[in-house]
Amino acid sequence: MLLCKRVYFVADMYLWKLLPRIQEDKMRLSKKKILVFSRMHITNFGDPIIADCCKYIIKKTAKENRYRVKVTMADVYEKDIAVTKKLLKGQKAVVFPGGGLNSVVFNNKLLEILKLIEEQKNTSVFFNAVGILKVKPRKKNEELLIKLFNHNQVKQVTTRGDYDQLLKYIQSPRVYPEKLVFDPAIWVNEAYEIEHSIDSEKIGIGVIRPEIFQSNGNDFSAEDVFQMYFNIVNELEAKGFAWEFFSNGMKEDYNFGVETLKRMGRSTKKYIGKNVKSSRELVEKIASYKAVIAARLHANIISTSLRVPSVALVWNDKMNLFAEIIGEEERYIGVEHLKDADYIVHQLELAIKNGYDEKKIDCMKNVTVETIKNIIIS
Known part of the structure; x- marks a missing residue:
């Protein structure tokens, strides 16, 4: 009898040890539904790229860890509540994939x-790689961030931006800790299956609407922005580089590029062509360059993903925060040097020569993937 009890005890202990594995296998067998909210109709194609790449990383990570997922996309700007409610039905996780939260x-x-998600109590919410700036936001926006991040269904908040500032908005611990992570667009080379054209000799110059510098508190006028691009072009030509302008898709950026070329007496057909019409077209364009000088954050993130050497013309600290993550602060040029085209082009030449810190990029990718696993297993 004593022997039987001992056998039962050993069997129970064995089953108890197996239970987590059985539960994990059950999770792997069932297909988890995950909804990613995209800023689909923005013509600054950095935002749609964020969502596309977030979807890609979730699916890739799930496959590598033998989980089954069904990832669908929803438009964050959808006006028909019934459409959003239908998409939310049955979702186990909802992901806001990244981008700025300054509006x-x-x-x-x-x-x-x-509030719509609250109708489904078992749905977990994840704020992924959100843009948190170092500067304190307006009081109303600060209140909104606190409400969003501390909602009882929010399980994790990660940021591509200022980690210390993010912590100020978290008033109660989430299921998973806050982390500094990569913007999902760093995976765009894999997500879109596009590679850098290493034979290219042309420099891509990413243009931006000129008012953006002053509206972000910089002492740098619209005329200063024009002169900056004018001087960069002259310096590139003096050093024998071919070049052209491009935009991330925004009409205002593109129109300024056209206006600048006309003021310079240059052919718009030769030096800017037509504006990009899709996320993929933007990535293909950047992949076609030898190197890039750009004022939009995602032109630089896309360049990093493709290993196209890039130099950033900084108007907002979100760009410096990305530079810190990849360890390339000297290539992200602040207002104090933007009138010095020789300095800008010199940094570009150094970027072409030195490439990227692959170990640093791989390390942060690994950290980011660990946070993506939480979306899959929650």
């Missing part, structure tokens, strides 16, 4: 979506 209007929209 009161946009953050109110996210709050509306969270």
Whole structure:
């Protein structure tokens, strides 16, 4: 009898040890539904790229860890509530994939979506790689960020930006800790299956609407922006580089590029051509360059993903925060040097010569993937 009890005890202990593995295998067998909210109709194609790449990383990570997932996309700007409710039905996780959270209007929209999610108590919410700036936001937006991040269904908040500032908005611990991670667009080379054209000799110059510098508190006028591009072009030509302008898709950026070329007496057909019409077209364009000088953050992130050497013309600290993550602060040029085209082009030449810190990029990719696993297993 004593022997039987001992056998039962050993068997129970064995089953108890097996239980986590049985539960994990059950999770792997069932297909988890995950919904990613995209800023689909923005013509600054950096934002749609964020969502596309977030979807890609989730699916890739799930496959590598033998989990089954069904990842679908929703438009964060969808006006028909019934459409959003239908998409939310049965979802185990909802992911806001990244990008800036600096707009009161946009953050109110996210709050509306969270209220719809409340109708499904078993849905977990993840804020992934959100853009948090070092500067304190307006009081109304600060209140919105606190509401969003501390919602009882939010399981994790990660940032591509200022980690210390993010912690100020987290008032109660989440299921998973806050982390500094990569913007999902760093995976765009894999997600779109596009490679850098190493034979290219042309420098891509990413243009931006000129008012953006002053509207972000920089002492740098619209005329200064024109002169900056004018001087960069002259310096590139003096050093024998071929070049052209490009935009991330925004009409205002593209129009300024056209206007600048006309003021310079240059052919718009030769030096800018038509504006890009899709995310893929933007990535293919950047992949076609030898190197890039650009003012938009995602032109530089896309360049990094493709290993196209890039130099950034900085108007906002989100660009410096990305530079810190990849360890290339000297290539992200602040207002104090933007009138010095020789300095800018010299940094470009150094970037072409030295490439990227692959170990640093791989390390942060690994950290980011660990946070993506939480979306899959939660």
